[in-house]
Amino acid sequence: MIKHLKIIEYALSSLLRRKTKIIAIFIAYTLTVATLASVLFLTHALKTEATHILQGVPDLIVQRILGGRHDLIPVDYAEKIKDIFGVSEVKPRYWGYYYDALTEANYTVMGAGDAALELKLLDGKLPATEFECAVGKGVAALRGADYSNELILVNSRNIGVLFDVSGIFQSDSSLLTNDLVLLTNEAVIDFFGFEPGRATDLAVTVQNSNELQTVAVKIKKLFPDARPITKRELTRTYDMVFNWRSGMMLTVFCAAIMALCIMAWDKATGISAEEKLEIGILKAIGWDTDDVLILKFWEGVIVSMTSFLTGLLLSYVHVFYFDAFVLSTILKGWSVLFPAFQLTPSVNVLHIFTMFFLTVVPYIASTVIPTWKTAVTDPESVMRG
Amino acid sequence: MMKGKIFFGVIIVECVLLAVLLIHGRIRYHSQDFHHLEAKRTLVSQLGLTDYAIWTEARYTRHPSQADFFSAFQDFPAAFEHFPAGGIIAPPQFLQGEVE
Numbered sequence: 001m002i003k004h005l006k007i008i009e010y011a012l013s014s015l016l017r018r019k020t021k022i023i024a025i026f027i028a029y030t031l032t033v034a035t036l037a038s039v040l041f042l043t044h045a046l047k048t049e050a051t052h053i054l055q056g057v058p059d060l061i062v063q064r065i066l067g068g069r070h071d072l073i074p075v076d077y078a079e080k081i082k083d084i085f086g087v088s089e090v091k092p093r094y095w096g097y098y099y100d101a102l103t104e105a106n107y108t109v110m111g112a113g114d115a116a117l118e119l120k121l122l123d124g125k126l127p128a129t130e131f132e133c134a135v136g137k138g139v140a141a142l143r144g145a146d147y148s149n150e151l152i153l154v155n156s157r158n159i160g161v162l163f164d165v166s167g168i169f170q171s172d173s174s175l176l177t178n179d180l181v182l183l184t185n186e187a188v189i190d191f192f193g194f195e196p197g198r199a200t201d202l203a204v205t206v207q208n209s210n211e212l213q214t215v216a217v218k219i220k221k222l223f224p225d226a227r228p229i230t231k232r233e234l235t236r237t238y239d240m241v242f243n244w245r246s247g248m249m250l251t252v253f254c255a256a257i258m259a260l261c262i263m264a265w266d267k268a269t270g271i272s273a274e275e276k277l278e279i280g281i282l283k284a285i286g287w288d289t290d291d292v293l294i295l296k297f298w299e300g301v302i303v304s305m306t307s308f309l310t311g312l313l314l315s316y317v318h319v320f321y322f323d324a325f326v327l328s329t330i331l332k333g334w335s336v337l338f339p340a341f342q343l344t345p346s347v348n349v350l351h352i353f354t355m356f357f358l359t360v361v362p363y364i365a366s367t368v369i370p371t372w373k374t375a376v377t378d379p380e381s382v383m384r385g
Numbered sequence: 386m387m388k389g390k391i392f393f394g395v396i397i398v399e400c401v402l403l404a405v406l407l408i409h410g411r412i413r414y415h416s417q418d419f420h421h422l423e424a425k426r427t428l429v430s431q432l433g434l435t436d437y438a439i440w441t442e443a444r445y446t447r448h449p450s451q452a453d454f455f456s457a458f459q460d461f462p463a464a465f466e467h468f469p470a471g472g473i474i475a476p477p478q479f480l481q482g483e484v485e
Contacts, residue, residue: 054435333470
């Protein structure tokens, strides 16, 4: 134990002699771990949140597909779907997209249906008349609706419609409601000029969740132009979107791993003349090969553990306290309205262990292996270079 | 042994900080924020929301779960993806050979 403590003391002195190089490695290593961990923390938190909150989505959404595109669905379909055994409720949903030329942003305009007038995450109340609306925090901020309490939108007949803002969704719900403009169903039908008897899609409630797939098959059989989307498909979409194997997340992940590999490779392919000389002197003054290897092992542990823990701390604070401001710029894309990520901290401990084995172990190995090659060589030839 | 003590001090402080953050996160998850999750779930079920409002640039990025199969190729088959968000969303599972 005392021997190891003394070797650690020596390892620290040795590292401090190569201060500039070690600081550079520490910064690169910490940033790599922080990037990797941020991606994993963010995607895991978004996925966990989606799994929890999307439990409330309709059991089945029935769309109509025409010419390969989503088309308005006849509300009559609802009656026949209601007759299917196991279906307890069918509600038409009225919604669409609105491009606001003024702010160059897209809004989602949606009918509130028969939702309860007051919601916990809504400051104010849901629209009760055709000229009232509730808006998301993003829309309110972009259009100054939180000050004026008014919102003018141009309808499908190119006529400006003035809505009174009856409620604004709290920022806690921005991930769901940031771009939302909520009207009454009648107001949405009139605003978009939907044909009478048509809805955007149908929300179906099934009593027994085990029968969902069967009901979906029956609907498809009954209406060949219908496309039923089950709750499971819906939640799995977000499993896929925020899976670490998905698109850009994988790119960021690969870039970080590659950076670490290059660093480890650089270390593994050889040690500097200065380090060789140090090993030679240590051997010449009586250190065993074992002692030299222990020394290099501790040097690796000191650098990698400090960087790994610092990287983890930085990423945690970045994702859960600073709303992932660096990663969100990558995620943002072309969205004009982009919600703030106020995520509920949720960390998979397995991810931390995986990162540990992906980053710390290879680094220590790449520190010890080249040292072993040098340490088994005759000290005199090592010192002569 | 001064340097060693400082090193172990730093490691212990970092471990304690990490543990505190993780425990604090866990507490937040099960207390106040848990109710927010409940409130969000109510919001989703009351309004019939289906997707996160993250990418508002196109209909298939705003509502990935509701997009039709041709959304990403709306101009012509194998057309280049217009939006950066399309690069984040993974292809559907049947294209990855993971048929249910």
